[in-house]
Structures are given as C-alpha cells and as structure tokens.
Amino acid sequence: MKLVRVAGAGTGLVVDSAGSTYVVDLAGSASALDDGPAEAIKASFPGGSQSWLPMIGAWPSVRGALLTLLELVQDDLDRGRDRLGARPLAEVPLDPPLPDPASRIFAMGGNFPMHAGRMASRMELPESFVSGTADDTPPWGFYVIPGTVVGPGAIVTPPEGTAKLDYEAEVGVVLGGAEHPRGSDRVSLWGYTAWNDFSIRDDALGLSRIDHGPLTWSLVKNFRTGNSCGPWMVVDEAIDVTDLRIRCRVNDELRQDGTTADMGHSFGRIAAHISRFVPLGGGDMILSGTPGGTAMEDGPDGAFLRDGDEVEVAVDGVAPLRNTVKMG
Known part of the structure; x- marks a missing residue:
C-alpha cells in the first residue's frame, strides 16, 4: 500500500488502475466500508488529527481495513466507476509524507x-x-x-x-x-x-x-x-x-x-x-x-x-x- 499527504487536505490512499495512478481521501472514503473497517480507519485520526502515529500504533487492526478500501476503489476504477472521488495523482498537490509534523x-x-x-x-x-x-x-x-x-x-x-x-x-x-x-x-x-x-x-x-x-x-x-x-x-x-x-x-x-x-x-x-x-x-x-x-x-x-x-x-x-x- 501507498499513502500520501494531500496538501492541506489530509491523508490519501494511492490506487493503481489501468496503468494510471489515483488518490482517494482516506478518512472521507472510509464511510463506504462496513462499520468495523470504517471505524478502524476513522479511529486512526482522532479529533481530525492528521498525524499517522495513531495509525502506526494500531496497525494490526487498521491494515485490514485499508486493504478492504483499496480493493473497493480498485474494483470501482477498473469498472469505470468513481464513487469515492478518486483523483489522478498528477493533479494532486502533495506535502511530504512524514508520519507526524514533529517526526524524529x-x-x-x-x-x-x-x-x-x-x-x-x-x-x-x-x-x-x-x-x-x-x-x-x-x-x-x-x-x-x-x-x-x-x-x-x-x-x-x-x-x-x-x-x-x-x-x-x-x-x-x-x-x-x-x-x-x-x-x-x-x-x-x-x-x-x-x-x-x-x-x-x-x-x-x-x-x-x-x-x-x-x-x-x-x-x-x-x-x-x-x-x-x-x-x-x-x-x-x-x-x-x-x-x-x-x-x-x-x-x-x-x-x-x-x-x-x-x-x-x-x-x-x-x-x-x-x-x-x-x-x-x-x-x-x-x-x-x-x-x-x-x-x-x-x-x-x-x-x-x-x-x-x-x-x-x-x-x-x-x-x-x-x-x-x-x-x-
């Protein structure tokens, strides 16, 4: 899996489909999943925080939810659908993918x-x-x-x-x-x-x-x-x-x-x-x-x-x- 920091807009999940690369908003698209995986992803960003430290700490439970979301978005794109607002990576301004603004x-x-x-x-x-x-x-x-x-x-x-x-x-x-x-x-x-x-x-x-x-x-x-x-x-x-x-x-x-x-x-x-x-x-x-x-x-x-x-x-x-x- 691949994660990016969308400039001023949170964390993005990178998705490859048909030779192109896209980004979907991680927190925003989590609602498309069942309650369990959706809550696991949302809990990774408590209070709207964009630090990845909670996600890293809870990785065993978050990992499966992200894989489920990745498969869902890939299937959508492969079928020519876009229900979750996927954007071409080349059009998305990116910040450095540091785990946290105060990373050591x-x-x-x-x-x-x-x-x-x-x-x-x-x-x-x-x-x-x-x-x-x-x-x-x-x-x-x-x-x-x-x-x-x-x-x-x-x-x-x-x-x-x-x-x-x-x-x-x-x-x-x-x-x-x-x-x-x-x-x-x-x-x-x-x-x-x-x-x-x-x-x-x-x-x-x-x-x-x-x-x-x-x-x-x-x-x-x-x-x-x-x-x-x-x-x-x-x-x-x-x-x-x-x-x-x-x-x-x-x-x-x-x-x-x-x-x-x-x-x-x-x-x-x-x-x-x-x-x-x-x-x-x-x-x-x-x-x-x-x-x-x-x-x-x-x-x-x-x-x-x-x-x-x-x-x-x-x-x-x-x-x-x-x-x-x-x-x-």
Whole structure:
C-alpha cells in the first residue's frame, strides 16, 4: 500500500488502475466500508488529527481495513466507476509524507563506503569518517528538523549567497510497532520513502563559516527547504529495505546509482546504536545515508546545483521525487 499527504487536505490512499495512478481521501472514503473497517480507519485520526502515529500504533487492526478500501476503489476504477472521488495523482498537490509534523528524523553520515571514502579523501578526514568500516565503528550522523522538509514539486531555496549546493539521494524508513527494544538490531519497519538531503558545501570548502565547533546545529543540512521526501510512503508490503536501488538525476543526467545493500551500517544496526541512548518507537525515521556520486566528491569543481536545476530521486517502489532549485 501507498499513502500520501494531500496538501492541506489530509491523508490519501494511492490506487493503481489501468496503468494510471489515483488518490482517494482516506478518512472521507472510509464511510463506504462496513462499520468495523470504517471505524478502524476513522479511529486512526482522532479529533481530525492528521498525524499517522495513531495509525502506526494500531496497525494490526487498521491494515485490514485499508486493504478492504483499496480493493473497493480498485474494483470501482477498473469498472469505470468513481464513487469515492478518486483523483489522478498528477493533479494532486502533495506535502511530504512524514508520519507526524514533529517526526524524529535520524540521518546517517558516511554510511556508503564509496561516497564516504571519496569525501574523506577530498576533505582530508580520518578513516573513521567512513561509517561501518569496522565492527567497532559506531554509526554517526545528525538530526533533521522536520520543519525543513518539503514535498514533491517544491522549490528548494538555499540561503542567499550559497555557492555550492549538493544533492544526496537516500531512503527514509519509518519504524513500526511500539517502543524499539533497547540495543536490539531487530527492527520493525512500517514504511519507506525517497529522500533528498540537499546539502550546503560552502563551509566544507572554506567559502563561509556556517557550522563551527565540536558540536553543531548541522545548519548545512537543516535550512529551509533543505530536505525533501515523497511522493508517497510505501507501507506494509512485506517491506524489505536491504537492497533498494537509489538513483539521482539532475536535469535527466544520472549522478548517483546505488543500493541500500551497500550501507555500511544497516537500519537495524543504526537503530540498535541510537536506542542505547534514546528511546525509539513507531513513527521515528532513520535515513540511509547516500551512495557515491555527489558533487562534493569531485571537490570545488564538482557539478554542484545551479539555479533552475531539476533534481530527481528514484527509489524502488516509489514514484520519482522531483524538486527544482532556486538559488538566491
């Protein structure tokens, strides 16, 4: 199943029919079901809330109701009927499919050896920069402020004066279930989506001072519109994220082509490390890190993003995530 956030209008269920993709309003269409499934869906949005956390917490009961609704809408569309107001996906403005406006998002750094190795060489960083090169090297990364995340089609506008803006194609996963067992690498996943971690490289190249000190706010990552994800969240389809292909194109030119199989630390190992210090649970997100092919890997003369560039991230099972860059 696939879920989207319709801009300003709640949660949508994605339905494929006859080679086309549609969206139906989840809460609004639930009334077409019998009382039991309808109530299960409506109870997922108490008081009109659009957070997905109640749905994730009650997933065993909600899942069957969503499957029933999906089959009903598909049957309608296949028969040329539309009783539930299905709209073509291409005509629906979308917000980022975060589980909650205050989602906790843990982003990995240096987690793909090819990317991290080239970055370390360019920046004269120690080998420990490359996460997962040894069993005793813990995962490292940064925290993403959810308010910096935009959806598909959004314009990415780095701070005025930014000269070196980079792209990082990634996979974002959402934990399911209740509290994650402390220190366990057995992770329960509820969903995944495509992610682009737009990154300012001016600081790393000595062009400006943005983050400084042994502890930073990661402002080179956490600027307005600095992250995008979507267009949808893949949920509960025997999710296997161990070998998802990740690609990034800039103006149709392939820049990155990797797979989660190349992650230095798996999502399970990342969750195990973080949960030793911070409780993790359903709705929390972990980002994979990015494969090789970023502009920064080629130093100051790399193919950094320019005004008007269209950046596309493609992840298996997810429609392409596209954003346009507007430099200040």
